[in-house]
Amino acid sequence: MNKSEKNILQPKMAVEVAGLRLKNPVMPASGTFGYGEEYAPYIDLNQLGAVVTKGMSLNPKAGNNTPRICETVSGMLNAIGLQNVGVDAFIKNKMAYLQQYETPVIVNFFGSTQDEYGEVAARLDDVPGVAALEMNISCPNVKHGGIIFGTDPEAAFAAVSLVRKRTNKPLIVKLTPNVTDIQVTARAAEDAGADALSLINTLTGMAVDVKTRKPRLANTIGGLSGPAIRPIAVRLVHQVVQAVQVPVIGIGGISRAMDALEFLIVGAKAVQVGTANFVDPNAMATILAGLEEFCRDEGIADINDLIGSLEL
Amino acid sequence: MKNFKTIILSNQEISPGYYRMKILAPGYNELARPGQFVMFRVQRSLPPLLRRPFGIFRAGFLPADCESMPPKEFIEIIYKVVGSGTEIMQGLHHGDPVELLGPLGSGFDPGTPEEEKILVGGGIGLAPLYMLAEKMVEKSKVRLLMGGRSRDDIITVTEFERLGVETYVSTEDGSLGEEGLVTRVLERKLDKYPKASVFACGPMPMIEAVQKICLERGTSLQVSLEALMACGVGACLGCVVKGEGHTEVDPRYLCTCTSGPVFKAEELNWNKAAINGVESGGCK
Ligand SMILES: Cc1cc2nc3c(=O)[nH]c(=O)nc-3n(C[C@H](O)[C@H](O)[C@H](O)COP(=O)(O)OP(=O)(O)OC[C@H]3O[C@@H](n4cnc5c(N)ncnc54)[C@H](O)[C@@H]3O)c2cc1C
Ligand SMILES: Cc1cc2nc3c(=O)[nH]c(=O)nc-3n(C[C@H](O)[C@H](O)[C@H](O)COP(=O)(O)O)c2cc1C
Numbered sequence A: 001m002n003k004s005e006k007n008i009l010q011p012k013m014a015v016e017v018a019g020l021r022l023k024n025p026v027m028p029a030s031g032t033f034g035y036g037e038e039y040a041p042y043i044d045l046n047q048l049g050a051v052v053t054k055g056m057s058l059n060p061k062a063g064n065n066t067p068r069i070c071e072t073v074s075g076m077l078n079a080i081g082l083q084n085v086g087v088d089a090f091i092k093n094k095m096a097y098l099q100q101y102e103t104p105v106i107v108n109f110f111g112s113t114q115d116e117y118g119e120v121a122a123r124l125d126d127v128p129g130v131a132a133l134e135m136n137i138s139c140p141n142v143k144h145g146g147i148i149f150g151t152d153p154e155a156a157f158a159a160v161s162l163v164r165k166r167t168n169k170p171l172i173v174k175l176t177p178n179v180t181d182i183q184v185t186a187r188a189a190e191d192a193g194a195d196a197l198s199l200i201n202t203l204t205g206m207a208v209d210v211k212t213r214k215p216r217l218a219n220t221i222g223g224l225s226g227p228a229i230r231p232i233a234v235r236l237v238h239q240v241v242q243a244v245q246v247p248v249i250g251i252g253g254i255s256r257a258m259d260a261l262e263f264l265i266v267g268a269k270a271v272q273v274g275t276a277n278f279v280d281p282n283a284m285a286t287i288l289a290g291l292e293e294f295c296r297d298e299g300i301a302d303i304n305d306l307i308g309s310l311e312l
Numbered sequence B: 001m002k003n004f005k006t007i008i009l010s011n012q013e014i015s016p017g018y019y020r021m022k023i024l025a026p027g028y029n030e031l032a033r034p035g036q037f038v039m040f041r042v043q044r045s046l047p048p049l050l051r052r053p054f055g056i057f058r059a060g061f062l063p064a065d066c067e068s069m070p071p072k073e074f075i076e077i078i079y080k081v082v083g084s085g086t087e088i089m090q091g092l093h094h095g096d097p098v099e100l101l102g103p104l105g106s107g108f109d110p111g112t113p114e115e116e117k118i119l120v121g122g123g124i125g126l127a128p129l130y131m132l133a134e135k136m137v138e139k140s141k142v143r144l145l146m147g148g149r150s151r152d153d154i155i156t157v158t159e160f161e162r163l164g165v166e167t168y169v170s171t172e173d174g175s176l177g178e179e180g181l182v183t184r185v186l187e188r189k190l191d192k193y194p195k196a197s198v199f200a201c202g203p204m205p206m207i208e209a210v211q212k213i214c215l216e217r218g219t220s221l222q223v224s225l226e227a228l229m230a231c232g233v234g235a236c237l238g239c240v241v242k243g244e245g246h247t248e249v250d251p252r253y254l255c256t257c258t259s260g261p262v263f264k265a266e267e268l269n270w271n272k273a274a275i276n277g278v279e280s281g282g283c284k
């Protein structure tokens, strides 16, 4: 195709993920956009492909001691400890606000046992306005010595299978990058019935204050996010796209349209923007505009033509 | 509250290591309340990555460039150079592009006009107290107790005086004003004006000492806290402090950025180490 011959005024941006039709492929990453409301003064939530909420657990969770965050080179460490209001309070107090928007709401959730995962999913199952569930499996399994569900393919398979039985909503499983072979966990989640996979969650990291000789985070270890992790995330998305049939959502260090494009080109159907929201609350709108501009410049009529167009 | 791209009008060193930056800020005279802050984007390229929070020192108007134009609105922030972000800031000049997200957070509650007001500022902690003084001096007697390590840490006191605020300076090394801690001055003033209400901002050890004094005397106290912040809008939950009644089993975290940065003393949990660990050398 000779791109200069085509004159594209309004490239098509809609994508389909896990049976959801999104008006564009850009959405926030869980935990970086609150419950949506926090950013509504700065960005039109109706512009977004979807809204992804802070991770929910069965009971309210207090989170970790402070300091909880720390800037590192081109990134940040966080150990928030999944502080949240609990799934029932979320349904009661936070959903109504989000329902005034036409944007699909994806609710991120987690558990510390397999049953807890199942129970949270079940409670969200008949909640109107919840378009899909995103299951965060980067959590310790308290019944099994605290091994992270997402690093143990069998535990991941079992937990996802159970959640699958307890919800009819589209199920996105969010993978941790802290594994030796992500293709194994990706396949386990797919085999257990995930409709889509999202990745990456944060990479574990640590920073030390050399003067006090203390860790910079009260929790000692935290999750690294931001531009620093992008090349790792792109690589992992590329590998997962090769390994599974279900759609993949790319996450990790996206702050500009060019960054999002890398993920789309390696085959992600959509992207999530995390840390960049903190830097610029309007980041997702800028990314979206940049994607459209790129499509126009390159003569791409439909963003889907770009997805998975990696030349090897 | 909104985010907008703007420019620096001036940026000057006012004392060794302390700078005063004037930023074009349309709407802020109307919007900003005493005690609020902005998330300042140091520059548009990396590093640093995250915005930095700064209290609004003052809002004002500059004469317009020409007659047909409205006067220019600005805010001023006062900052101390402590790390990578503020190091970059000190090198910025008139016309340099920056971004402001704000005004953010709860402000001070000025209380009733008939009470006497005592402001306690420790070093750079003085910054958010100026707008409050501006607001209160019209109707109330306002006294400022300003403390610092040495004379270099005593900033903008004359401006408070110009507002009509009675000021008392103390330094730990005695290089300016009375020698010793600002809390000693506070105790003396409270002996004399036991009904006064207190507004404090400064390093955590100072705030804790002020809280102790006020608690013992039943004095009403509002404090402005600092915390490491990523978003400034209540989304990341990085900036929390422990609220009143907080326990391990029944945790009550409050966001410094949205529930604060100004808190009534009774809203917080004052058990040792309950407060955000900035003073222990945390980072962003
Ligand atoms: C609501 C609020 C209002 C503030 N107002 C002012 C103000 O008016 N003037 C001013 O100079 N500073 C103010 N601060 C502190 C200011 O945000 C930090 O000094 C600044 O972010 C440091 O950035 P840096 O990149 O230079 O330092 P970094 O390299 O990030 O850190 C250097 C050192 O500064 C400390 N530090 C970093 N961030 C903070 C923080 N948010 N609070 C306290 N200490 C920190 C770190 O523990 C570290 O020891 C305020 C903070 C808050 C939360
Ligand atoms: C402060 C913070 C809180 C987060 N909370 C969650 C969470 O509750 N659930 C989750 O699945 N991921 C959470 N994440 C991970 C992000 O959703 C995202 O996967 C990660 O930050 C990488 O993207 P980024 O580099 O664009 O930030 C959090 C990240 C940050 C920085």
Ligand code: FES
Pocket: B228, B229, B230, B231, B232, B233, B234, B235, B236, B237, B238, B239, B240, B255, B256, B257, B258
């Ligand atoms: S700074 Fe993000 S919640 Fe307060």
